Amino acid sequence: MRTVPGPTDRVVVVGAGLSGLACALHLLGAGRRVTVVERDAGPGGRAGRVELGGYEVDTGPTVLTMPHLADEAFAAVGDSLARHVELVALHPAYRACFADGTSLDVHTDGDAMEAEVRRFAGPADAAGYQGLRDWLERLYRAQMRRFIDTNFDSPFQLLHPDLARLAALGGFGRLDRRIGRFLTDPRLRRVFSFQALYAGMAPARALAAYAVIAYMDTVAGVWFPKGGMHALPQGMANAASGAGADFRWSSEATGLERSAGRVRAVRLASGERIPCDALVLTCELPTAYRLLGRVPRRPVRLRHSPSAVILHAGTDRTWPGLAHHTLSFGAAWERTFDELTRSGQLMSDPSLLITRPTTHDSSLAPPGGHLHYVLAPCPNTAIGPSAAVWRDLGPRYRDSLVAELERRGLEGFSASVHQEQLVTPLDWTAQGHAAGSPFSVSHTFAQTGPFRPRNLVHGVENVVLAGCGTTPGVGVPTVLISGRLAADRITAGTGSPSSRNRQQSAAPIPSAPTGTGAHDPS
Incomplete structure (x- = not known):
């Protein structure tokens, strides 16, 4: 080194x-x-x-x-x-809600998650989940010290037996296909592949090696400070x-x-x-x-990851269907990623992350208040609307986002908001983030x-x-x-x-x- x-x-x-x-x-x-x-x-x-x-x-x-x-x-x-x-420690780590009205609690405990998958999708996918969990653990072992936790001086450092182990695990295939080997239910596949967006990639184009992010999210545990x-x-x-x-x-x-x-x-x-x-x-x-x-x-x-619009909303009520972290998936999937990473359009059927930190710490809000963080991925400014366009687009997108939340079961969300802050690529750009993205260079x-x-x-x-x-x-x-x-x-x-x-x-x-x-x- x-x-x-x-x-x-x-x-x-x-x-x-x-x-x-x-x-x-x-x-x-x-x-x-x-x-x-x-x-x-x-x-x-x-x-x-x-x-x-x-x-x-x-x-x-x-x-x-x-x-x-x-x-x-x-x-x-x-x-x-x-x-x-x-x-x-968060139990569940996430709640996944789907466009068909179904929901799944994502547990990081293996037995609890197997039982939840069995309830949600049947015994075949429950068995597939156990195989997926074992694969994720082996993938993590193969990658962590050699390919993640290391200082690279040359690409030749990749020439190590761990590279062969990673290849044998299918790490150089496509993420969505590899997840599909274990799970047949398309809703379950989303839960274990959406993390590719963290790396700035669509699951259909991301290397299977990036499933290590799903390992961190769905196996290693999720905590709240x-x-x-x-x-x-x-x-x-x-x-x-x-x-x-x-x-x-x-x-x-x-x-x-x-x-x-x-x-x-x-x-x-x-x-x-x-x-x-x-x-x-x-x-x-x-x-x-x-x-x-x-x-x-x-x-x-350098290519940059998609950006995000974030709505911080302090409200006077909350909704019992929300967990600490809730993934609200739209019906669209492949099209959504194409919009975010290729065509540069706003998501026509957005998938959202809703976080409610007051679930585990009421001191973050005034008495009787609740705090909601809504993240909607959006294209970065290199391929989508420019930072200047977001000056006028932001308030309109905020209203459409709130309307979408209400359509998905958060009735009365708009009327409940007492304090709010909207963050768009305009704000990320002002903070010095290239391409208006807080997620930096894509992987x-x-x-x-x-x-x-x-x-x-x-x-x-x-x-x-x-x-x-x-x-x-x-x-x-x-x-x-x-x-x-x-x-x-x-x-x-x-x-x-x-x-x-x-x-x-x-x-x-x-x-x-x-x-x-x-x-x-x-």
């Missing part, structure tokens, strides 16, 4: 999102002096927090899986996730501060001082200069490359593993990238890994106890949640 040469005692991390915080904790555990520069007033990045008239709104991800990865970052400084964040998802980055920032990190809030990095192939200092908008021996950039790729004064060397332009084969923008920067020997635009990719688990991989580039992966232990052990298979309440995933 290539590492940053020369002195690395003083490290500046630009960005206090999940990847930057994970990186800072691992660097601190390895004895580095760390300064974290963040343009916002507090931690979180994408996993931020907004207050809407007494409602505490998570602005980013709402689903937490693989919490042991967060615990590794806390452990690097002798701390633990459980000391800072109370986790609730009390206080909302923002409690995780807040806890990480508190742990890093306690371990000696110097946080500079409301401080934007505007320039870099370079000499002899190294960055020597970071300049802030305030005029302050922060000297450094190494630099970690966790900001959006366009921002990172602008600071570096360069563009990535790639034969073709096509040419943008995955060693072909994704690497976390070492050509021509600058002491700069490392972290975040969803680089290795290994998009999602809470992967950006936590990204932060650790960036730290490994600086410390050679041997500085902190957590890094040494990780190198000496095989990839764990996280256990599914077995109860509600506080959970220590360490």
Whole structure:
């Protein structure tokens, strides 16, 4: 593994999102002096927090899986996730509701899910589910350490026996076909293949290897942090501060001082200069490359994932058919993905994610209030409506979205809303997200593993990238890994106890949640 040469005692991390915080904790555990520069007033990045008239709104991800990865970052400084964040195991992990009026509770416990599949689709698919679950676990084992949790210096690193194991598992086939080998009911297939959208791909075109995301969602367990998802980055920032990190809030990095192939200092908008021996950039790729004064060397332009419209709604009522996370599928499927990824049209029959965090934490809303987060995927601005078009399109789309929710059983939704915030590609663009997408670079084969923008920067020997635009990719688990991989580039992966232990052990298979309440995933 290539590492940053020369002195690395003083490290500046630009960005206090999940990847930057994970990186800072691992660097601190390895004895580095760390300064974290963040343009916002507090931690979180994408996993931020907004207050809407007494409602505490998570602005980013709402689903937490693989919490042991967060615990590794806390452990690097002798701390633990459980000391800072109370986790609730979700049962069910999701509720899937279909256009034909049927519904399915998605359990991460194998026996409970087999019984639910048997009730929903019959004994043949119940047996198929057990085969699928076994395949997902083997797929995870084959991929995690070799292809996800690794720093790539060359595509030749793929030439390993694990590549043959992945091929033998069908990882290079198409996702929807592989899922179809186990399940005949098309509704069940959706539950285990929609996750391809997280990678920016349609299930019909995504590699079966991306079913590892379904493993995280449907086997490894889904948790909710009390206080909302923002409690995780807040806890990480508190742990890093306690371990000696110097946080500079409301401080934007505007320039870099370079000499002899190294960055020597970071300049802030305030005029302050922060000297450094190494630099970690966790900001959006366009921002990172602008600071570096360069563009990535790639034969073709980067392709970005679809975007999303999010409606945060504080209401005076809720609906008993909703779980903590509810997947509301439209009747259309293949056409929907074609609209999102090819034709650039808004979904004609949308599939939606509805999250109700007040299911497990009523303190996020005023007394008697409920908080609903509605996510509708939409095309990014490179193939769909431009950011400027969304200025007028957004309010109209909001009204059609609310009408669709009411048609799907949430009667009275419009009248129940007391506070709301609509987020569209216009807002994502204003935040610096390329193509107006918060999901960054898509996971096509040419943008995955060693072909994704690497976390070492050509021509600058002491700069490392972290975040969803680089290795290994998009999602809470992967950006936590990204932060650790960036730290490994600086410390050679041997500085902190957590890094040494990780190198000496095989990839764990996280256990599914077995109860509600506080959970220590360490």
